[in-house]
Amino acid sequence: MLKMKLQMRTGEERGDKTHEDDSLDPSKPRLAAPTATSSLISERLQQPPGPRKHATQLDKETVFEWFGLHSNPAKRIEFMCGLLHMCQPLELRFLGSYLEDLARKDYHVLRDHECRANTLSEVGMLTNALDPVVRSKLLVFLSLLGSDNRECAGILSRVLNNVDLALFYRNYDYSLPPFRDPLPQTFYPPYREPEKEPRELSASDTTAEALEQLALLFTMASLHPAFHFHQKEVVRGLLEKTELLLEEERRQRQLRLNAQTATTDLQKQPESTIIVVIWRCSHC
Known part of the structure; x- marks a missing residue:
């Protein structure tokens, strides 16, 4: 401390102003040597302010x-x-x-279901997915199955292996898509306007929902x-x-939606426009 005080006094006697003295004096501006970093900062400050975006x-x-959506x-x-892996x-x-x-x-709510999901007699009653x-019970049982319960897992495995997707389509009165492999990406239903009266689910809606449940089980x-x-x-x-079937189901539904949209647009066109279209088609 003594040496530092002596050096500072010597500098004052000479009249020298060091960089440290300037930084301690608030009345005088600090001068910094121009560097690449300071030039970049000054260029950024000169730019007009814009919306701040954080890529991460x-x-x-x-x-x-x-x-979520x-x-x-x-x-x-x-x-x-x-992600966990x-x-x-x-x-x-x-x-x-x-x-x-x-x-x-949710432990108290699911405690009884968890006991049933890990009991052989309860799991053995579920035979037809x-x-x-x-199928709803299988979803609950698989969610609550213990990590070391091999016996119940073996029963559930046999139930899932017996799923016949061709029979599944016949039960829902829906034709099997023409795949090269007749046995089973994500299905996103198209947007629909809200309806005042509740409507019954069509065969396509029911099939897609059941296929998504099967995909979740698998x-x-x-x-x-x-x-x-x-x-x-x-x-x-x-x-x-199953994912192949879901992809085909989504494609078929989009085709039906496009056909309905085209038919609606054609009906809204004036009669003269329809006549011109028919005349052009006949002369093609």
Whole structure:
């Protein structure tokens, strides 16, 4: 401290103004040597102010929007499991604690269903996954199945392996799409104007909903730790075939929607325009 004070006094006696002295004097502006960094900053300050955009934040919002609004349950589960596989061990332990706290809120509501989902006699009663009631129970049981319950997982695996998609289409009175492989991406229903009176679901709506439930069943089974590797492989094949059917279902529905839109637009056109169109078609 003594040496530093002596040096400062010596500088004052000489009348020298060092860079440190200037920085301590608020009445005088600080002068900095021009550098590449300072020039870039000055150029940015001279630019007109615009809307602030954060690429990372925008990307995060896009992912949230896709996950919450534009993704079906099967894709949501598959996406989350893929993210968990990329996490580090400590991150997984933290996420495990976080998930445990979230799941504790619904523990009392799902406790009875969880006991039934892990009981052989209860699981053995579910035999036909094409039945809507049985399919709903299978979704609940697979969601609550224990990670080490191999016995119940074996029963569920046999039930899912017996799903006949051709029979499924016959039950819903719907023709099987012309695939090269007759056995089973995401289905996004087109926008509809709100209707005043409730309408009954068409065969196409019911088929798409049932196929999405089957895709969810196959996705959970292919990722569940209670299933053996070969069981997951078989169910994964069924999932791929189901996704092909969903993709074809969406394509067929879009074609029907386009045809209805074209018919409506043609009906709204004036009669003279229709006559001109017919005349041009006849002279082609």
